[in-house]
Amino acid sequence: MTRETSKSGKTAKKQAEYKPRFSELDQYLFGQATHYDIFRKMGAHLERHRGKFGAWFTVWAPHAAQVSVVGDFNNWDPNANFLRRVGEDGVYEAFVPGVTEGSLYKYCIRTPDGRELYKADPYAFASEKRPGTASMVTRIDGYEWGDADWLANRKKFDPKTSAMTIYEVHPGSWMRHPWSEGNPEGFYNYVQFAHELTDYVKKMGYTHVELMGIAEHPFDGSWGYQVTGYYAPTSRYGKPKEFRYLVDYLHKHKIGVILDWVPAHFPKDAHGLANFDGEPLYEYADPRKGEHPDWGTKIFDYGKNEVKNFMIANALYWIEEYHVDGLRVDAVASMLYLDYGKQPGQWVPNVYGGNQNLEAIEFFKHLNSLVLGRNQGAVMIAEESTAWPKVTGNVEEDGLGFSLKWNMGWMHDFLDYMKQDPYFRKYHHNRMTFSMTYAFAENYILVLSHDEVVHLKCSMINKMPGEMEDKFRNLMVGYAFMFGHPGKKLLFMGQDFGQLREWSEERELDWFLLSEDSHKYLQTYVADLLHLYKKYPALYANDKGYEGFQWVNPNDGDRSIFSFIRWSPTGKNNLLFVCNFTPVEREDYVCGVPKKKQYRLVFDSSSIKYGGPKEKGKVVYRAIAGECDGLPYRIAYKLPAYGAAIFTF
Numbered sequence: 001m002t003r004e005t006s007k008s009g010k011t012a013k014k015q016a017e018y019k020p021r022f023s024e025l026d027q028y029l030f031g032q033a034t035h036y037d038i039f040r041k042m043g044a045h046l047e048r049h050r051g052k053f054g055a056w057f058t059v060w061a062p063h064a065a066q067v068s069v070v071g072d073f074n075n076w077d078p079n080a081n082f083l084r085r086v087g088e089d090g091v092y093e094a095f096v097p098g099v100t101e102g103s104l105y106k107y108c109i110r111t112p113d114g115r116e117l118y119k120a121d122p123y124a125f126a127s128e129k130r131p132g133t134a135s136m137v138t139r140i141d142g143y144e145w146g147d148a149d150w151l152a153n154r155k156k157f158d159p160k161t162s163a164m165t166i167y168e169v170h171p172g173s174w175m176r177h178p179w180s181e182g183n184p185e186g187f188y189n190y191v192q193f194a195h196e197l198t199d200y201v202k203k204m205g206y207t208h209v210e211l212m213g214i215a216e217h218p219f220d221g222s223w224g225y226q227v228t229g230y231y232a233p234t235s236r237y238g239k240p241k242e243f244r245y246l247v248d249y250l251h252k253h254k255i256g257v258i259l260d261w262v263p264a265h266f267p268k269d270a271h272g273l274a275n276f277d278g279e280p281l282y283e284y285a286d287p288r289k290g291e292h293p294d295w296g297t298k299i300f301d302y303g304k305n306e307v308k309n310f311m312i313a314n315a316l317y318w319i320e321e322y323h324v325d326g327l328r329v330d331a332v333a334s335m336l337y338l339d340y341g342k343q344p345g346q347w348v349p350n351v352y353g354g355n356q357n358l359e360a361i362e363f364f365k366h367l368n369s370l371v372l373g374r375n376q377g378a379v380m381i382a383e384e385s386t387a388w389p390k391v392t393g394n395v396e397e398d399g400l401g402f403s404l405k406w407n408m409g410w411m412h413d414f415l416d417y418m419k420q421d422p423y424f425r426k427y428h429h430n431r432m433t434f435s436m437t438y439a440f441a442e443n444y445i446l447v448l449s450h451d452e453v454v455h456l457k458c459s460m461i462n463k464m465p466g467e468m469e470d471k472f473r474n475l476m477v478g479y480a481f482m483f484g485h486p487g488k489k490l491l492f493m494g495q496d497f498g499q500l501r502e503w504s505e506e507r508e509l510d511w512f513l514l515s516e517d518s519h520k521y522l523q524t525y526v527a528d529l530l531h532l533y534k535k536y537p538a539l540y541a542n543d544k545g546y547e548g549f550q551w552v553n554p555n556d557g558d559r560s561i562f563s564f565i566r567w568s569p570t571g572k573n574n575l576l577f578v579c580n581f582t583p584v585e586r587e588d589y590v591c592g593v594p595k596k597k598q599y600r601l602v603f604d605s606s607s608i609k610y611g612g613p614k615e616k617g618k619v620v621y622r623a624i625a626g627e628c629d630g631l632p633y634r635i636a637y638k639l640p641a642y643g644a645a646i647f648t649f
Contacts, residue, residue, distance in 0.1 A: 027091065030091070032305060033312065036312065039313055042059065042060065043122075044056070044138075045058075046139060047095075049095045056094070056096075057093065057094050057096060059083065060092075060306060061090055061277035062090020063277040064090070064092070068081055068108045069094065070107075071106070073098055081096045100137070102137065104128055104135070106271065107120075109278065111279075117277070117278060119276060120272065122230065122282075124138075125232055126138035129236065130219075130236070133218065136232075146248055146252055147247075150252070154256075154376075154377035157379075159403045162540065163540040164540065165530055167206040167490075167493065167496075168209075171187075171193055171213070173506070174509060187236055189242060190238040193246060194246040194249040194250065197209065198250055198253045201250075201253075201255050202253055202255070204496060204526065204530055205527055205533075205534060208256035210258040210259070212224050213225075214234060215232065216232040216234045217267075219267075225260070226267035227262050228267065228271065231317060247323050248323070251323065256325040257323075257324045257325050259318055261330065264334050265334070266282065266300070268298060273298070282307050283299055283300060284301045288347050288348045293346060294341045299334075302362075303359040308366070312371075316371060316375075319371060319378055320374070325378055325379065328406075329381065329383060332382045332391070336356060336360055336388055337386075338350065338356065365401055367380070368400065368401030372403065379403040380402050381403060381404045381406070382406065383406045384405055384406065391405045392404060404443045404488060406445055407444040407445060410439075414432065414446075414481075415452065416431055419464075420465065421465045421466075422581060426560055429560065432481070435485070439485075440486070440544055444488070445490050446485060446487040446488070448490065448492060448495055453494070453499070454503055456502070460495045460499070469518070470642075472518050477581055477605060477642045478581075479526060481644070483539065486543040486549050489533070491526070496522070498522045529603070536575055536648070537570070538566040538575045552565060552576070552591060559584070560580070561586070561639070574649055575602075575646055576591070576647040576649060578591055587638050590634050590635070591628065592633070593628075595633065597622075598621070599623060600647060601645060602648050604644075605642070622635070
């Protein structure tokens with residue numbers, strides 16, 4: 001008998017004296033994908049056991065021949081602390097005395113063919129800062145929340161009828177400290193970020209922030225979309241309690257928090273989930289189902305209950321333990337289609353011969369029903385780029401059950417139109433009107449996200465045609481159109497002041513640009529649109545039907561002018577939008593209106609505070625009888641070049 005097997009036997013015998021912490025009920029629920037607080041049993045948990053203080057370690061590794069835990073508490077000795085197998089599902093556990101908060105650890109998994117794999121804990125609550133890859137023993141209790149009022153009010157939030165403007169932020173590149181030896185990367189920690197971000201978001205008028213790259217990930221350049229620590233806020237910016245502070249602080253200032261969440265795939269890093277116990281475990285075993293050829297990543301096995309439990313509990317974990325208000329679910333289309341990004345021969349049809357991933361569909365229905373059913377007012381947002389039906393439809397009616405869906409079709413058409421030279425826009429007029437043919441098919445968010453300002457796509461301002469002054473005026477009128485169009489709104493950081501360079505995770509935004517008037521004007525313009533949006537329910541309370549939207553003239557292609565009405569549910573403070581997408585002033589512009597009322601100009605893009613030539617001028621326009629644009633009344637308005645005007649009536 002070798003020293004190793006002797007020690008293993010002694011450890012197993014000693015562990016056998018312990019009553020399993022992972023009980024028979026835990027085993028049953030885990031096997032049914034209904035152990036919704038599985039993270040309270042899996043992972044590392046500090047406890048006092050039989051008079052000794054230490055930690056329980058629990059891991060799922062059904063294909064393993066043997067599992068031990070290694071860490072700085074046992075000199076990383078793979079023979080020091082073996083785990084015993086509990087039940088039939090392949091769960092291993094052990095209590096290790098002397099472990100304290102902050103201890104680093106991994107699991108040493110021995111495979112039947114003799115390999116030793118050193119894996120980070122899939123359920124770790126914290127991780128070592130990269131380039132280190134160890135998990136860290138951390139408590140998740142003990143934080144005193146101060147956001148009870150926010151959570152109580154959140155129950156009244158309805159994404160269909162409530163105001164929602166989202167500021168998408170990558171914390172590591174939003175703003176950085178100057179270089180120093182103590183902080184060479186310049187990252188703001190979660191606490192510093194909380195204060196700076198809150199000040200900015202309140203000033204601008206966004207209702208929510210969407211945070212990229214919070215779950216632990218090893219490579220900065222993945223932006224957080226290749227996750228290795230699904231239960232761990234990234235250590236780049238601080239500790240889990242400090243991340244709680246960030247969410248809490250934003251809530252205290254009435255700002256909602258949405259996290260990017262990545263259940264579609266995971267990377268192949270040696271310490272991660274890939275081939276976790278020597279064989280495919282979290283991923284499909286068949287590489288035609290279990291790998292993304294284009295991304296070089298693994299695909300979760302949505303047919304395996306323990307994997308579904310891992311992901312569903314993770315969604316609940318962020319919302320219930322960290323109080324976040326919703327998840328933006330990344331790459332939904334890649335989960336729904338078995339042939340997504342694959343060539344013939346690289347994928348396997350479902351049992352009916354189709355390309356739909358039936359297991360992923362059921363996963364989404366289970367996930368969304370549970371998360372939204374348990375957390376009234378929370379939101380689940382799908383980044384889904386196809387015409388898959390009923391993404392935001394009720395599960396009872398065979399929908400997927402999401403609260404909201406990114407409107408990628410609108411985004412592509414909008415940017416295609418905005419890139420055109422104004423002279424040629426008349427040939428692309430339908431790009432701006434087509435979205436209204438499907439605007440109410442789903443509960444949409446209009447998005448101009450990080451994906452549109454990377455990989456040589458240009459910054460938002462540099463997508464615009466013309467000289468620099470033209471670019472700013474183009475973007476301004478485009479934003480006005482966006483805020484009038486039905487759907488919630490999302491802008492990526494930097495787009496609201498005209499960031500010139502493409503976004504890079506390696507540097508902060510070019511805040512120095514705000515020393516220039518044109519960038520300050522744009523920032524003021526966007527802030528005023530954001531505040532206007534929140535002020536007028538016509539812009540958000542009825543995004544789901546034509547009772548909230550009416551074209552005045554969608555066919556003025558020769559002049560590239562769009563006019564439409566947003567109707568308030570109460571009939572008060574309705575809004576008339578007029579947007580001119582050419583540099584030609586229309587002094588004789590006449591617009592049809594539905595009522596013989598006064599029309600008060602509440603937003604004028606040519607105002608001097610936005611860099612325009614107009615100081616305060618005429619504000620009230622009285623409608624006169626006379627058919628125009630198919631309506632019984634009209635108003636005359638001197639429409640400026642690249643002019644955006646909003647009237648209330």
